[in-house]
Amino acid sequence: MKYISTRGKMEPIGFLDAVMTGLAPDGGLLLPEELPDIASRLETWSKLSYQDLAFEIMSLFATDIPADDLKILIEKSYSTFRSPEVAPVVPVGELFILELWHGPTLAFKDVALQFLGNLFEYILQKRGGELNILGATSGDTGSAAIYGVRGKENINIFIMHPKGRTSPVQERQMTSVLDDNVFNLAVEGTFDDCQHLMKTIFADVDFKTGHSLGSVNSVNWARVLAQTVYYFYAFFRVQERTGAAEVRFSVPTGNFGDILAGYLAVQMGLPAGKLILATNENNILSRFFNTGEYSVGKVVPTLSPSMDIQVASNFERYLYYRTGKNSEKLAEMMSCFSQTGAVTVEGADELFAAGEGNTEQTLSVIRRYSEEYGYTLDPHTAVGVAVAERFQTSENIPTVCLATAHPAKFTDAIEQATGTAAHHPVLDALADAETRCDTIANDEAAVRDYLVSKI
Numbered sequence: 001m002k003y004i005s006t007r008g009k010m011e012p013i014g015f016l017d018a019v020m021t022g023l024a025p026d027g028g029l030l031l032p033e034e035l036p037d038i039a040s041r042l043e044t045w046s047k048l049s050y051q052d053l054a055f056e057i058m059s060l061f062a063t064d065i066p067a068d069d070l071k072i073l074i075e076k077s078y079s080t081f082r083s084p085e086v087a088p089v090v091p092v093g094e095l096f097i098l099e100l101w102h103g104p105t106l107a108f109k110d111v112a113l114q115f116l117g118n119l120f121e122y123i124l125q126k127r128g129g130e131l132n133i134l135g136a137t138s139g140d141t142g143s144a145a146i147y148g149v150r151g152k153e154n155i156n157i158f159i160m161h162p163k164g165r166t167s168p169v170q171e172r173q174m175t176s177v178l179d180d181n182v183f184n185l186a187v188e189g190t191f192d193d194c195q196h197l198m199k200t201i202f203a204d205v206d207f208k209t210g211h212s213l214g215s216v217n218s219v220n221w222a223r224v225l226a227q228t229v230y231y232f233y234a235f236f237r238v239q240e241r242t243g244a245a246e247v248r249f250s251v252p253t254g255n256f257g258d259i260l261a262g263y264l265a266v267q268m269g270l271p272a273g274k275l276i277l278a279t280n281e282n283n284i285l286s287r288f289f290n291t292g293e294y295s296v297g298k299v300v301p302t303l304s305p306s307m308d309i310q311v312a313s314n315f316e317r318y319l320y321y322r323t324g325k326n327s328e329k330l331a332e333m334m335s336c337f338s339q340t341g342a343v344t345v346e347g348a349d350e351l352f353a354a355g356e357g358n359t360e361q362t363l364s365v366i367r368r369y370s371e372e373y374g375y376t377l378d379p380h381t382a383v384g385v386a387v388a389e390r391f392q393t394s395e396n397i398p399t400v401c402l403a404t405a406h407p408a409k410f411t412d413a414i415e416q417a418t419g420t421a422a423h424h425p426v427l428d429a430l431a432d433a434e435t436r437c438d439t440i441a442n443d444e445a446a447v448r449d450y451l452v453s454k455i
């Protein structure tokens with residue numbers, strides 16, 4: 001399998017090179033040249049464990065990793081999860097909740113970042129050299145990436161988060177990791193600023209290759225690939241219980257990485273009749289799927305801070321497919337967006353339904369699920385549930401809501417909704433932990449200087 005850039009100005013490369021490349025040198029994002037059609041294999045795969053299913057799917061894409069090595073990487077990556085199922089599916093009320101938060105940092109990001117951390121280590125052991133990761137986070141990618149690579153040889157990780165805009169627990173999870181190879185930067189700005197700094201620095205190809213920079217964000221194709229697995233896994237679990245021939249997925253969305261994985265899974269043959277895209281008040285994506293206009297607004301802080309994003313990185317990958325894989329047209333659209341802050345696409349994509357779950361709705365859903373079902377939703381998941389409920393039909397098609405984080409990461413919101421704080425022993429243990437973090441201006445030169453001084 002070879003990988004190309006959405007912007008079309010890169011020679012195709014193999015999987016391992018794609019993982020190390022992160023952002024394409026032409027500024028685009030990497031995608032496989034072709035997506036495999038796996039519809040005919042679904043029945044055979046339906047009873048596989050999470051790890052075995054991950055192996056079957058990933059081996060179609062990671063064709064330059066020997067099968068035995070890939071199996072070991074997958075086993076190792078999911079051995080750190082607190083649920084033997086990795087991603088259990090739980091019926092709650094009318095919905096199915098896909099719990100993606102059983103990994104080390106209690107967020108769905110662990111599913112891909114435990115794997116990516118091990119993959120980086122594997123590649124460096126094979127090829128030699130070093131890696132300096134530069135990442136941007138609105139809260140969860142940061143700690144999952146840090147836990148994925150902490151203490152690993154020849155890897156440094158620099159994570160930028162928007163100062164004061166993550167939940168206090170998320171911040172502590174990142175800054176309490178004191179390993180020598182971990183650097184936390186609190187940027188005076190929004191997540192969009194952090195992501196922009198990261199992409200601008202990656203776009204300087206000489207600087208990027210000269211300092212062996214790599215990406216842990218969903219810029220990295222391996223992130224998206226690992227996230228496709230749980231859509232299939234959830235479909236099989238729901239099919240077992242209900243006999244359904246198809247399901248719908250509701251996905252709380254910010255950077256469009258998680259739902260892009262679902263979109264790609266559908267292109268590969270996943271029987272999902274609808275992808276329900278849910279945003280908080282930072283609703284650029286739900287507006288797009290309802291109006292065709294992708295126009296940037298001001299980031300507002302919400303109860304679901306990890307989705308306080310306006311410029312969704314992976315939207316470019318989706319637009320590539322929406323333009324019929326027309327790199328030239330896509331590049332024009334991206335340039336129009338970066339110059340004017342808006343771009344319009346004609347026609348609708350019937351696969352998607354989209355809506356916004358605002359603060360009041362988020363709190364009310366958390367309260368109701370707690371009272372009626374004794375189940376605590378984190379505020380991001382609650383946004384997905386609020387929007388999913390709006391699109392419930394009488395057709396009897398089951399809906400799977402992706403539960404993207406453990407509620408204890410956002411205990412203030414839970415307390416506001418239910419009157420009781422949410423806890424998890426792993427997070428409680430961090431309460432008085434020593435922390436380390438440097439504050440930095442929203443300034444590309446300052447970030448570059450910082451990197452150079454630490455590498």
Ligand SMILES: Cc1ncc(COP(=O)(O)O)c(C=O)c1O
Nearest residue numbers: 140254255256257258306380404
């Ligand atoms: C808890 C949580 N839910 C949902 C999302 C949104 O996912 P994505 O950015 O892939 O759309 C994020 C951030 O990525 C998150 O951390």
Ligand SMILES: N[C@@H](CCOP(=O)(O)O)C(=O)O
Nearest residue numbers: 137138139140141217218255
């Ligand atoms: N919500 C994310 C934002 C970064 O998204 P990514 O999927 O591109 O890493 C976060 O928690 O940091």
